[in-house]
Amino acid sequence: MSDPVKINRGLKGVYFERSGVSDIDGAAGELSYRGYSIHDLATQSTFEEVCYLLIFGELPTADQLSAFDARLKAARTLPDGIHDIIRACQHGHPMDVLRTAVSALAALEPQSQEVSEEAFIDNGIRLTSQVPMIIAAHEAIRNGRNPVPADPTLSHAANWLWMLKGERPSDEAARLADVDFILHAEHGSNASSFAARVTIGTEANLHGAIVTALSTLAGPAHGGAAEDVMKMVAEIGTPENAAAYVKAKRAAREAVTGFGHRVYRKEDPRARHMRDGVRQLGEEMGAPEWYEILQAVVEAMKPYARHGLNVNVDFYSGVIYQLHGIPMDLYVPIFAIGRMPGWVIQCVEQLRGNILIRPLTLYNGPDPRAYVPVEQR
Numbered sequence: 467m468s469d470p471v472k473i474n475r476g477l478k479g480v481y482f483e484r485s486g487v488s489d490i491d492g493a494a495g496e497l498s499y500r501g502y503s504i505h506d507l508a509t510q511s512t513f514e515e516v517c518y519l520l521i522f523g524e525l526p527t528a529d530q531l532s533a534f535d536a537r538l539k540a541a542r543t544l545p546d547g548i549h550d551i552i553r554a555c556q557h558g559h560p561m562d563v564l565r566t567a568v569s570a571l572a573a574l575e576p577q578s579q580e581v582s583e584e585a586f587i588d589n590g591i592r593l594t595s596q597v598p599m600i601i602a603a604h605e606a607i608r609n610g611r612n613p614v615p616a617d618p619t620l621s622h623a624a625n626w627l628w629m630l631k632g633e634r635p636s637d638e639a640a641r642l643a644d645v646d647f648i649l650h651a652e653h654g655s656n657a658s659s660f661a662a663r664v665t666i667g668t669e670a671n672l673h674g675a676i677v678t679a680l681s682t683l684a685g686p687a688h689g690g691a692a693e694d695v696m697k698m699v700a701e702i703g704t705p706e707n708a709a710a711y712v713k714a715k716r717a718a719r720e721a722v723t724g725f726g727h728r729v730y731r732k733e734d735p736r737a738r739h740m741r742d743g744v745r746q747l748g749e750e751m752g753a754p755e756w757y758e759i760l761q762a763v764v765e766a767m768k769p770y771a772r773h774g775l776n777v778n779v780d781f782y783s784g785v786i787y788q789l790h791g792i793p794m795d796l797y798v799p800i801f802a803i804g805r806m807p808g809w810v811i812q813c814v815e816q817l818r819g820n821i822l823i824r825p826l827t828l829y830n831g832p833d834p835r836a837y838v839p840v841e842q843r
């Protein structure tokens with residue numbers, strides 16, 4: 467019997483809202499933020515500027531940028547108690563620790579309860595600065611070190627690396643982190659941003675929506691892919707093994723991680739910037755084999771490219787983090803650092819003319835039946 471209504475499982479191809487933030491052309495493999503090509507932003511802009519663009523809709527003037535930068539820097543503080551919470555769950559996955567700490571911020575900072583556009587922007591800017599602090603503090607605490615205080619002379623990306631490692635990053639390392647954040651900053655109605663919008667649809671506060679988004683980002687089909695790609699590269703071991711690995715995956719009808727996307731049918735436009743980063747960094751660090759293994763996987767997947775199966779943004783990012791000596795379980799949290807402005811502006815957009823997001827499921831359970839008391843079952 468055919469269903470009386472058309473069901474779009476996974477909401478594939480369904481438009482549920484209008485958005486002026488980012489535009490994805492999946493067929494052409496193109497992405498822009500507020501009309502600016504991701505390629506121009508990745509090569510010419512900074513994460514601070516992209517945050518401003520996403521949140522306020524226009525590129526900032528020099529004065530606006532410096533005022534915004536000062537606002538981000540002033541927000542590099544965590545309330546008393548957050549380090550204790552991190553300490554208490556230090557052995558957990560960093561994504562669980564980050565989510566727990568953001569949830570705790572909602573309880574510790576009274577201003578997080580306000581639901582208005584201005585409050586979302588204020589709280590969103592504060593959280594954008596606090597998220598990298600939480601991740602770096604956790605990394606320090608779980609390794610028996612004291613958290614490194616933020617350095618107000620450093621950019622968002624450089625300060626993150628400074629807090630993570632306790633040493634000043636090179637300009638190249640800071641720029642690579644900056645580009646990574648720009649590329650991850652926003653991506654339309656992806657699963658975590660959609661989940662955040664669902665939370666705001668109930669008129670909940672921004673911190674609640676960010677907790678939802680973090681939970682949703684953590685899965686391997688979304689933000690967890692970079693970590694899985696690194697595990698895959700380690701398992702493959704040498705470029706010569708890549709073809710057999712892919713063949714076995716395809717034979718078992720299992721996903722090759724870092725490939726595929728719900729929207730793109732050409733290569734994810736963000737991937738090329740990460741690919742260049744892996745190649746350069748690998749050569750500089752005398753470890754070209756990671757790039758060679760990745761390219762051997764791409765070669766082995768070529769027969770499937772005509773079905774729209776190409777690399778996505780996270781195919782290359784994990785190896786960049788690995789080359790920087792960043793532990794694998796920090797890859798998803800790093801994605802979250804970059805995605806903060808995207809989540810914030812999606813929540814602001816949702817709040818304007820808010821509507822409860824509540825689709826339908828078509829019932830296919832048992833027909834109506836009489837209740838049977840427990841002693842008669």
Ligand SMILES: CC(=O)SCCNC(=O)CCNC(=O)[C@H](O)C(C)(C)COP(=O)(O)OP(=O)(O)OC[C@H]1O[C@@H](n2cnc3c(N)ncnc32)[C@H](O)[C@@H]1OP(=O)(O)O
Nearest residue numbers: 686687688689691720721722723724725726727728778780
């Ligand atoms: C930042 C991000 O979130 S990007 C995504 C990161 N995730 C990953 O890299 C994990 C691996 N990829 C995947 O699991 C999927 O591609 C997803 C979840 C991202 C998208 O899934 P969907 O939108 O359902 O995929 P789509 O409908 O395009 O799949 C089409 C076909 O390609 C196959 N396919 C999709 N991705 C892959 C993959 N990575 N490897 C092998 N086959 C795949 C599907 O099984 C499907 O085959 P079928 O028609 O024979 O059943």
Ligand SMILES: O=C([O-])CC(=O)C(=O)O
Nearest residue numbers: 652653655656657728729
């Ligand atoms: O858009 C998606 O479905 C996933 C993605 O690439 C992202 O969130 O960056």
